[in-house]
Amino acid sequence: MVVDQLRETELDRLFQALADSTRRDIVRRVTAGEYSVSGLASLYAMSFAAVQKHVAVLERASLVSKKKRGREQIVRGDHGGLQRARRLLDEYEQIWRQRAARMAGILAEG
């Protein structure tokens, strides 16, 4: 059926990116304020390269964006990815409510 290939792989990346507690923590932090990549790296018990990879994953998912400042890269939260994720869950919620309404209707008729 190939529903909407682009959107689907985009959602794959989005939820995949959110499926790691270190990455969720990074999202939380850079949404509230600004951090350089090495600033983030200093927060976690893993190598700089590992954190840099996490940031790259978040960037591909549009959950985060980077901006050069001198020799640093400043990481900031990107609202776009979060909104798309929320929109999908809202859609599911909608389907759920429609089902509940349908059930209520059947009960009222019967």
Add this chain to the structure above:
Amino acid sequence: MVVDQLRETELDRLFQALADSTRRDIVRRVTAGEYSVSGLASLYAMSFAAVQKHVAVLERASLVSKKKRGREQIVRGDHGGLQRARRLLDEYEQIWRQRAARMAGILAEG
């Protein structure tokens, strides 16, 4: 720091479960109606065992629950998982708004 280990691994499972288009499709379908595992399996170009594994992943994430009916297992949507995922994204949204408000405040002062 071990913030909240249980909740974190629970969220790992949740978003991991949503990070696959077949599983998102299953969630959509079983939220709207009822399907047996083999009923679901007939919809996709993969083996029964693969679909059964997908359902198991969704079940571990509390996005879906099963109920025996005769020799079939009926799969239904579980609202709990969806709600937890939405709640986290709402939380991020909240942080985002607080940041926006803080920035506005600074601008007003300055």
Add this chain to the structure above:
DNA sequence: CTGATCTACAACCATTTGGTTGCACGATAA
């Protein structure tokens, strides 16, 4: 009872993921 159907699970395989170390390069500080 016998055969077909629905489910679950184990074993296996290729690919991806999450981590590591090491190296190269541009920007900064001394």
Add this chain to the structure above:
DNA sequence: TTATCGTGCAACCAAATGGTTGTAGATCAG
């Protein structure tokens, strides 16, 4: 200029993921 810092990337490794086939236990139909 030279040394240091921040970053990105490649190569590597162990574990997890997403698929397969095969087997076995329940339940239903004839």
